[in-house]
Amino acid sequence: MSLSQLARTIRESATLKLNETAALLREKGEPVIHLGGGEPKSKTPIDAVINCSAVLNTGEIRYTPPDGIPALKKAIVRYTEEHYQKLVSAKNVIASGGAKQALMVLLHVILDPKEEVIFPAPYWVSYPEMIKLAGGIPVPITAEDGTFCPSFDEIVAAVGSYTKAIILNSPNNPSGAMYSRDFIREMVEFCEKKSLYLIMDDIYNRLVFDAKTAPICYEFTKAPIEESKLVVINGVSKSYAMTGFRIGWAIGNKQLVAAMATIQSQQTSGPASPSQWAAVGALNGVQSCVESLRVTLENNRNVMMDRLRAFTGVKVTKPDGTFYCFPDFSAYMKNSQELSRFLLDKVRVVTVPGKEFGFEGHLRLSYCGTIRDITEGLDRIKWALDPNSANELFLGERKLVREWL
């Protein structure tokens, strides 16, 4: 088959592939524990369900404006005022098929061939592929000191004449690390001075722990939005546990947003109408679901941290937010893909190799499932790797004895 050059250079999403593998094993009756997931397990907020059902019941599900229905844009404007203390107009907002599409359309709008986009490593698996899809060159930056947050100087050192944009994702997938206020301030000021796009991927910014709050980028700029190259990406997927609805958005200057709407209109004609109404329900409805999810995730994180700390040889940094942590397992196996495969084969635990996030030796473990998933998943991993763990392990009905180590 003759596929395009582009198709041959783009890798499939490792995380979506793992979901598929886990589902196939489960279908075969294998007692799989999925610590590789990227979605909270709470139910869709009731106001989203009501709004969505109401529109479905009319039987009149039609095209919408390509950049989103006015009610959704209005809800996003209000959300931005409440959570970012920033007044924007509907013309600064585009609703897309998930934060992913908002980001993808944005990259199409800003990148010319071979222009570079800088982002810190570890990074969300999709950034490099999305940048390549838009014709650009991904430039991941790893901190010299081995931490999850490269310094301002390290990022700035990578900026050259081809640099078009910088993406920051805080709190971060996969590490859960949140960048400091000072770092965000420096980045906002630097990008403004150099006229670079600064893309804030804020998809996890409400899922933050230990009474911390995510810094708000708008705090550090006085530039009117119409003169600004600061773009905020967010959506309902994570905070409202609405991954399946596929609604995200971007906030930027009018000209940029209009160009994004044009591209989106040619790609998909805009997000699905029932999903948009569901998002309106979520954003305008009772908000306790977000806090309740945040509290659950904080508790889950604590349980996961306790288990990991009792693990000989694993180095773990406490996540500030998200529902991921990113421990260093290199004392056991340096190659994270082999380690992840080994854990799936031996003890049926799904993890995501750090290599996919540009950070070898680590595994991404999710704590968005149940406490049982976390404790049993980590017990199994411990049994598979840590010589100080119990000798026997039950995998469903099967009893495993540590002979093969």
Ligand SMILES: Cc1ncc(COP(=O)(O)O)c(C=O)c1O
């Ligand atoms: C950092 C980051 N940005 C964006 C997205 C995309 O979110 P959505 O499901 O709204 O497309 C994800 C999803 O995993 C993510 O982790």
